[in-house]
Amino acid sequence: MSARAALLALGALLACSPASAERLVLSLSTNLVAIGSTYTGARLVAFGVIERDGQTASRSGPYDVVVTVQGPREAITVRQKEQLGPIWLNRSQQKFVQVPSFLAVISSRPIDETVSDVMRRRFRLGIPAVVSAPEFTVGRAGEGEQFRDALVRLKGRDRLYFESPRAVTFVTGEFFRAPILLPATAPVGNYDVEVSLLADGIVVARRNASFELVKTGLEEQITEFARDRPVMSGFVAAGMALFFGWLASVVFRRD
Amino acid sequence: MQIYLPIAEMPVSILLLLAMGAAVGFVSGLFGIGGGFLMTPLLIFLGIPPAVAVATQSAQIAASATTGTLSAFRRDALDLKLALVLVGGGFVGTSLGVWFFAAMRRAGQLELVIVLSYVTLFTVLGSLMLAESLREFWSARRGVVRLRRRAGEHPSYLGLPLRVRFPRSRLYSSLIPIVGLALTVGFIGAVLGIGGALIMVPALLYLFRVPTNIVIGTSQFQVLCTALLAVILQATLNGAVDIILALILILGGVFGAQFGAQAGRTLRADLFRFLLAILILAVGLRFLIEVVVRPTEPFSLSIQEIRR
Numbered sequence: 001m002s003a004r005a006a007l008l009a010l011g012a013l014l015a016c017s018p019a020s021a022e023r024l025v026l027s028l029s030t031n032l033v034a035i036g037s038t039y040t041g042a043r044l045v046a047f048g049v050i051e052r053d054g055q056t057a058s059r060s061g062p063y064d065v066v067v068t069v070q071g072p073r074e075a076i077t078v079r080q081k082e083q084l085g086p087i088w089l090n091r092s093q094q095k096f097v098q099v100p101s102f103l104a105v106i107s108s109r110p111i112d113e114t115v116s117d118v119m120r121r122r123f124r125l126g127i128p129a130v131v132s133a134p135e136f137t138v139g140r141a142g143e144g145e146q147f148r149d150a151l152v153r154l155k156g157r158d159r160l161y162f163e164s165p166r167a168v169t170f171v172t173g174e175f176f177r178a179p180i181l182l183p184a185t186a187p188v189g190n191y192d193v194e195v196s197l198l199a200d201g202i203v204v205a206r207r208n209a210s211f212e213l214v215k216t217g218l219e220e221q222i223t224e225f226a227r228d229r230p231v232m233s234g235f236v237a238a239g240m241a242l243f244f245g246w247l248a249s250v251v252f253r254r255d
Numbered sequence: 256m257q258i259y260l261p262i263a264e265m266p267v268s269i270l271l272l273l274a275m276g277a278a279v280g281f282v283s284g285l286f287g288i289g290g291g292f293l294m295t296p297l298l299i300f301l302g303i304p305p306a307v308a309v310a311t312q313s314a315q316i317a318a319s320a321t322t323g324t325l326s327a328f329r330r331d332a333l334d335l336k337l338a339l340v341l342v343g344g345g346f347v348g349t350s351l352g353v354w355f356f357a358a359m360r361r362a363g364q365l366e367l368v369i370v371l372s373y374v375t376l377f378t379v380l381g382s383l384m385l386a387e388s389l390r391e392f393w394s395a396r397r398g399v400v401r402l403r404r405r406a407g408e409h410p411s412y413l414g415l416p417l418r419v420r421f422p423r424s425r426l427y428s429s430l431i432p433i434v435g436l437a438l439t440v441g442f443i444g445a446v447l448g449i450g451g452a453l454i455m456v457p458a459l460l461y462l463f464r465v466p467t468n469i470v471i472g473t474s475q476f477q478v479l480c481t482a483l484l485a486v487i488l489q490a491t492l493n494g495a496v497d498i499i500l501a502l503i504l505i506l507g508g509v510f511g512a513q514f515g516a517q518a519g520r521t522l523r524a525d526l527f528r529f530l531l532a533i534l535i536l537a538v539g540l541r542f543l544i545e546v547v548v549r550p551t552e553p554f555s556l557s558i559q560e561i562r563r
Binding site (some may be wrong): 035036147 | 259261262265266278296302314318320321322325326329366481484486487489490501502505506509510546547549553554557558559560
């Protein structure tokens with residue numbers, strides 16, 4: 001998907017700006033977020049500099065920036081409860097096979113104030129544009145609209161999907177910073193950060209970066225143990241239960 | 256104080272988990288049941304993935320059942336012979352239940368079956384026990400002593416062939432109804448996803464007239480065997496046992512279970528049956544309300560896999 005988006009971006013650059021366009025330099029405050037036993041979420045910052053030279057076309061309005069952060073993909077089933085006689089049951093469902101587990105869209109201004117609807121959908125700017133993209137579902141377009149809305153709503157409730165329309169701040173006219181807030185429930189894995197530079201209602205430059213969320217220390221060892229030695233870890237859990245159960249009965253023994 | 260759970264992949268408050276473990280352990284020690292029907296919804300409410308919640312609480316159940324079993328063993332309030340028959344029958348019943356569960360899932364009617372049987376079983380059972388208990392209180396207030404069992408009076412199913420003596424339980428019964436009960440409870444437990452002690456305890460009390468303290472101890476032992484098997488299978492097949500979560504729940508659970516067992520020793524048998532009736536009825540009603548009341552959010556998400 002990112003390759004296709006990059007091609008589209010390239011096409012747009014060629015089509016829209018015959019003069020040489022801006023260059024975007026991007027850096028994340030860290031490329032590795034470590035999870036330890038006291039982890040309660042993380043805060044990263046994406047820094048960007050807009051580079052212009054003598055040939056760059058002059059812009060009539062100010063620059064705008066849209067930062068899209070996508071977490072590792074996951075397969076999700078959305079179920080809907082319906083009434084059957086007097087009781088409510090999960091009756092219908094839709095499966096989404098390639099959904100970002102985390103999706104944050106951080107921008108300098110609300111996206112609908114900066115670019116047209118067509119542009120938004122073409123460059124997947126904003127949560128509605130990302131989730132209504134054809135690659136998002138296996139179903140036909142327009143099908144299962146309520147399931148898609150429910151997915152965004154429920155993910156939003158856990159702060160796993162969110163838009164921050166005014167969070168990108170320009171330090172100077174060419175230097176900006178975008179804070180990225182990862183909730184503690186965001187899954188481990190690789191996160192893609194895509195920054196789009198907008199001017200005069202079009203995308204003039206795009207740049208990608210990524211960071212990784214990993215477990216470290218004891219957390220990592222426990223996860224590896226449970227994955228690589230499953231039978232052993234079952235016996236350890238059972239042994240632990242027996243030991244503490246026995247210990248409590250000895251400690252509290254009255255006779 | 257927050258700690259990050261490595262398998263559930265989220266931080267939780269240690270004190271909250273300790274308190275939950277202690278509360279569920281108390282109920283578990285008092286009634287000789289597992290308490291999974293309380294712990295699972297609590298853990299899911301905290302945001303722990305359902306698979307991890309179900310798998311990990313088995314460890315806590317095993318720990319509180321160990322405490323309860325040892326405590327019963329010391330006071331000689333455990334009928335090992337009866338418990339072994341129940342455990343054997345229970346394993347066969349559980350296997351049949353798992354097979355039935357898979358078959359129903361293929362047929363696509365699973366949730367309806369579960370909802371209807373859960374609600375019916377617990378509300379009917381709870382209501383019957385509550386009515387019986389209230390009649391008992393009422394006649395006691397009027398000064399009429401109603402014997403729970405007259406000498407020489409036995410239900411006819413105890414007299415079927417293959418009669419065996421269970422001296423600790425003061426029971427001389429055919430093996431057929433006992434194994435039948437174990438099979439049924441194991442089967443229902445596997446289909447409904449509950450440990451089954453909540454059905455086993457009233458069945459031993461009312462159908463077999465086993466003394467209350469022996470029922471609790473014997474049921475604890477059976478819960479222990481089932482929970483140990485569940486922990487090992489869940490870790491092996493699903494890798495869903497979170498050892499940190501298990502440790503915290505166990506620490507809370509064993510102390511709660513200890514106090515529960517102590518409280519149970521001083522509780523009068525009729526009061527015990529009354530509280531058990533309330534508990535079973537409450538479980539049934541809670542499930543009934545959940546499926547009858549219009550949900551505020553009709554949609555729910557379930558994550559199958561994460562590609563990293």
